[in-house]
Amino acid sequence: MKGKMKNRLSLFATMATFILPMISASATASTNVIVMISDGASFGAWDAADLYEYGTTCASPYFGSEWSKYLMTTYPLNTSSTPTGSMTPMVGYDPSRAWGLASYNTSSGYLHQNAADSAAAGTALSTGQKTYNNAINWSNLNAPIMPTLPELAKANGKVVGTISSVQWSHATPAAFSDAHDVSRNNYEAIANDMLNGNVMDVIMGAGNPDYTNNGTLKTSGQDYKYVGGQTVWNQLNTDTHPNDWKSIQTKSEFEALANGDLSILNGKTRLVGTAQVATTLQQARSGYSHTDTVFSDPFNVSVPSLVTMTLAALNVLQHLDNGNGIFLQIEGGAVDWAAHANQTSRLVEEQLDFNNAVKAVINWIENNGGWENNLLIVTTDHGNSMPSGESSNIIPHERISRDNINAGTYTSSNPNGVRWWSGNHTNELVPLFARGYGADRFAALVDGIDSNFDLYYSDWAAMGFNGCYIDNTDVFVVASSVIPEPATVVILGLGSVLMLVRKKQ
Ligand SMILES: [Zn+2]
Structure with missing residues (x-):
């Protein structure tokens, strides 16, 4: 009997030691989520930069065939600017009302109603809960929403960063932090939430x-x-x-980090980078006019690009990463600001900087664990002003052309420019x-199909946007499912089994 048990345990131990390397082989590195x-960025923003x-x-x-591509709804729980105390959804997206000139070209058109702000949208992306506009990880029942993706990531041992081309305490970077506030406008409190907690390791903006x-x-x-x-x-x-932050400001400091020189950390465990500019890296610099062409106004020379910030943040996070x-x-962030101001040239400049940051991340992923160990999600939080072709007579609207971009923004005296349907x-x-890793999990989450999409965006449809949203x-949902993986629990479980077996033997 004793011998039989021992044989069974030995067999189990053999199986376990056989299985463990197989599991480990698919989990040699912890998953990074970016x-x-x-x-x-309405469709016109993506179109304009690519044109x-x-x-x-x-x-x-990101239009490549290896990418999962979906349309996405962005509406908030309601359009109140303060909590209303009810979790009943008050707005939504109805594909049957979204298309046609009336939906676009008047301020009362369907698509101009019920939009999310960056706070509610950021909260939905970061916590999975819809809320009122203005909320930073704050519910319509007037309470903090937890966890955010950064909080969940930190609880799973990851190092965490949030960076932006606008103020680092602005709505989107704040929603992707451990800040919780009834209003996005409480910048000072939000900034201190981000600085004083134990979640954030890198903040830049x-x-x-x-x-x-x-930049003066x-x-x-x-x-x-x-x-x-x-x-x-x-x-x-x-x-x-008191929370051990290293602060940097100069372009050369950002560049040193981006180039892999981390000596500036000097033993500090957290890094906050505040570029030497007020609200945006480039978009809010002076000199804009609606007939500007892309890059016609000289850039601020003393600030880093979003690409430089991205590489700097990745290098610092990688340095701080303890293996999880x-x-x-x-x-x-300033794609939105250019859209609010209907600035065609600056919209393109900002989206190009964003696209360059995407390329830098793709390159980083391919050199750091590859796609099986990294999840990259590229999206926007909501549309803004729907930049499109110059004609107002084509239903639902004419797409942007390269000639429109060269002409700038449509005005009565500049009739070839890009038309903006609002601000x-x-x-x-x-x-x-x-x-x-995990990108395929969006497939199970499709809410519906907008059957008109491919009529107006046949080029997008041809690249895989089949109307599913x-x-x-x-x-x-997807990012939070990936953050604890791959297979940390499984490895621990097998490890326990092995320990148990060895003990009994
Ligand atoms: Zn936004």
Whole structure:
């Protein structure tokens, strides 16, 4: 009897030791999860950048056949700016009302109603819960929503970053942090939530109180709210913040990190980078006119690009990673700002910077574990103003051409420019591109099919957008399912079995 038991245990041990290497082989590295958000990018924003760079639409790398592609709804729970106390959805997306000129070209048109703001949309992406506009990880029942993807990532041992081309305490980077606030406008409190918790390891963006939108030094009128107040700003810049932050500001510091020189960390375990510019890296610099061409206004020379920030953040996170992987949110935040202002040339510039950041991430992934160990999601949080061709007479609208972009923005005196249908957020479907570990999980989450989509976006349809749409909350569903994987639990389980077997033997 004893011998029989021993044989059985030995057999089990043999099986276990045989299985373990197989499991381990598919889990040699922990999964990295990277979410990239081009804020406020209607289809026209993606089209315009690709037309400018490639001469044709649907040419960016994420249109490749290896990518999962879905349309996505972005509407909030309701359009209140404060909690209303009910979890009943008040708005939605109805494909039967979304198409046709009336939906587009008046401020009362269907797609101009019920849009999300970046706070509610960011919260939905980061927590899987819809809420009122203005909420930063805050529910319509007036309570914090937890966990956010960064909180979940940190609980699973990952290192966590959030970076943006606008103020780092702005709605999208804040939603992808451990900040929880009833209003996105409480910037100082949000910044301090991000700095004082134990979740964030890397924060980067604009919002520097000491600089103008042109990157020149301010001598008066400094506004410290985006960086947590004057006292906190002073602590950061004297390396005395109690939460061990290393603060950087200069372009050369961002570039050093992007080039792999991490000596500036000097033993610090957290890094906050606040570029030397007020609100956006480039979009809010002076000199814009509606007849500008792309890159016609000189760039601010003293700030990093989103690409540089992206590489810097990846290098720091990789340096801090203890083997459980990284979570990083990267926002092209000023795409939205250019859209609000109907700035065609700057929309293209901002989307190009975002696309370059995507390319940098793709390259990084292919050199750091490959797609089986990384999940990359590229999307936007909502549409904005639906930039399109110059004609208002084609239903539902004419697509942007390269000639439109060269002409700038449509005005009565500039009739060949890109036409903008509003200066506000819109409720049309938006694209989502996903590739890597777990990207196939979106397939189970499709909510419906917009059967008109391919009539107007046949080029997008040809690249795999077949009208199926998911919801923005599904980004949380998929990313949160991937964050604890691959197979950490399974390995621990097998490890326990082995230990048990060995003990009994
Ligand atoms: Zn937004």
